[in-house]
Amino acid sequence: MSDFDDEDVFAAEYALRLLEGEAEQTADDKLRKDPVFAQRVAYWNDRLSRVADEVAPVAPPPALKTRITKQLFGPSEAVSLWNRLGLWRGLTFASLALCAVLLFDASQKAPVTPEGQGGEYLAEVISDDATVRVLVHYDPATQELGIVVSSGQPTSDRSLQLWGIGDNAAPVSIGVLDSGTTSKFILPNAFIDNPARVTLAVSDEPLGGSPTDQPTGAVVAVGQPVVF
Amino acid sequence: MQSAGEIETLIARVALGDREAFASLYDLVSPQLFGITLRVIKQRAAAEDAMQETFTKIWRNADRYQANGYSPMAWLVTIARNTAIDSLRARQKVQFSDFEMHDLPSPEPTAEQRVVAQSELGRITDCMDELQPRRREAIRLAYLDGESYAGISEQMDVPLNTIRTWLRRGLMSLRECMSR
Numbered sequence: 092m093s094d095f096d097d098e099d100v101f102a103a104e105y106a107l108r109l110l111e112g113e114a115e116q117t118a119d120d121k122l123r124k125d126p127v128f129a130q131r132v133a134y135w136n137d138r139l140s141r142v143a144d145e146v147a148p149v150a151p152p153p154a155l156k157t158r159i160t161k162q163l164f165g166p167s168e169a170v171s172l173w174n175r176l177g178l179w180r181g182l183t184f185a186s187l188a189l190c191a192v193l194l195f196d197a198s199q200k201a202p203v204t205p206e207g208q209g210g211e212y213l214a215e216v217i218s219d220d221a222t223v224r225v226l227v228h229y230d231p232a233t234q235e236l237g238i239v240v241s242s243g244q245p246t247s248d249r250s251l252q253l254w255g256i257g258d259n260a261a262p263v264s265i266g267v268l269d270s271g272t273t274s275k276f277i278l279p280n281a282f283i284d285n286p287a288r289v290t291l292a293v294s295d296e297p298l299g300g301s302p303t304d305q306p307t308g309a310v311v312a313v314g315q316p317v318v319f
Numbered sequence: 320m321q322s323a324g325e326i327e328t329l330i331a332r333v334a335l336g337d338r339e340a341f342a343s344l345y346d347l348v349s350p351q352l353f354g355i356t357l358r359v360i361k362q363r364a365a366a367e368d369a370m371q372e373t374f375t376k377i378w379r380n381a382d383r384y385q386a387n388g389y390s391p392m393a394w395l396v397t398i399a400r401n402t403a404i405d406s407l408r409a410r411q412k413v414q415f416s417d418f419e420m421h422d423l424p425s426p427e428p429t430a431e432q433r434v435v436a437q438s439e440l441g442r443i444t445d446c447m448d449e450l451q452p453r454r455r456e457a458i459r460l461a462y463l464d465g466e467s468y469a470g471i472s473e474q475m476d477v478p479l480n481t482i483r484t485w486l487r488r489g490l491m492s493l494r495e496c497m498s499r
Contacts, residue, residue: 103490107461108404109468133389140393141443142462146358148350155367156345159374164338
């Protein structure tokens with residue numbers, strides 16, 4: 092009964108989480124500074140852990156593993172190709188990294204006329220690492236937007252959604268993009284007067300698009316239309 | 320029960336940032352750790368949150384495993400239990416319902432469960448058996464249910480000081496038994 096001292100019991104009580112208040116703080120401190128005490132605590136934790144052998148295993152829900160791996164490792168391999176510019180909500184325009192709009196390949200489209208003369212608009216919405224590229228063509232005559240996701244398809248359980256953002260306004264949904272084919276939409280009325288001032292953005296959403304009228308997913312690409 | 324060697328290897332790989340090893344380790348040990356967590360927290364949603372915290376700690380601290388002389392499963396169990404108790408106590412500060420916090424005391428392990436436990440160096444289980452039943456019960460309430468001295472006193476309907484004495488004497492007996 093006297094092979095060991097009070098310090099051993101103290102270590103055991105600490106391992107059992109029976110110490111409270113000041114006693115616990117003292118032990119916390121001791122754990123950090125006193126390697127012999129740390130070893131005693133480790134001894135107790137190690138031995139006492141066998142008491143848990145009798146506890147029946149309980150399968151956690153599959154969603155928990157997904158949650159954990161997502162949190163630790165970020166999005167899944169396929170989605171991680173997306174360059175996440177950060178969660179949309181709470182970001183002001185100033186903080187979004189607007190990327191350069193690239194010249195559209197002239198061979199693919201009929202020549203366009205200058206802005207203000209009914210000219211067509213072209214934009215390439217592109218992520219920072221260029222893995223996501225969405226081409227947008229707008230014809231003022233028909234108010235029709237044609238959109239092609241030229242690279243960076245979402246995973247099968249996610250959708251890309253295109254938004255238009257006017258000056259100081261909340262994003263307005265233009266539509267959920269099809270993969271692999273041209274999506275066609277009518278440009279929302281809010282933007283008809285001045286399409287060039289619209290900022291286009293693509294967000295990563297649950298399948299079928301955002302369940303609300305605002306983006307819920309991360310913004311993956313941003314661009315502004317340019318007239319050629 | 321998985322082999323200690325297998326778990327140790329996975330932990331070592333996790334320490335190197337091996338995500339596949341982490342997933343394998345999760346598959347292997349999460350049911351046991353979840354059982355332990357649920358036993359302490361007794362509420363599913365909070366237990367799942369604690370599990371997330373536990374596995375985050377495992378991921379981040381796998382490189383420190385070797386340093387502290389635990390058996391591999393003991394290390395994992397200790398992290399899970401401590402995380403669960405932290406969660407339990409944080410919740411107890413804001414919730415006043417005793418009804419929620421105290422479950423019916425769990426029965427002693429069955430003979431079969433004890434055979435399984437003893438099949439691998441279960442020294443403590445033999446030594447626990449040598450304890451007087453009430454002292455054993457007090458230790459089990461502390462270890463498995465994360466009960467405080469006050470909680471054990473209430474559960475066993477025994478004065479606080481008596482519980483303290485039982486626990487300390489019980490721990491001393493265990494220590495003596497295990498070092499034989």
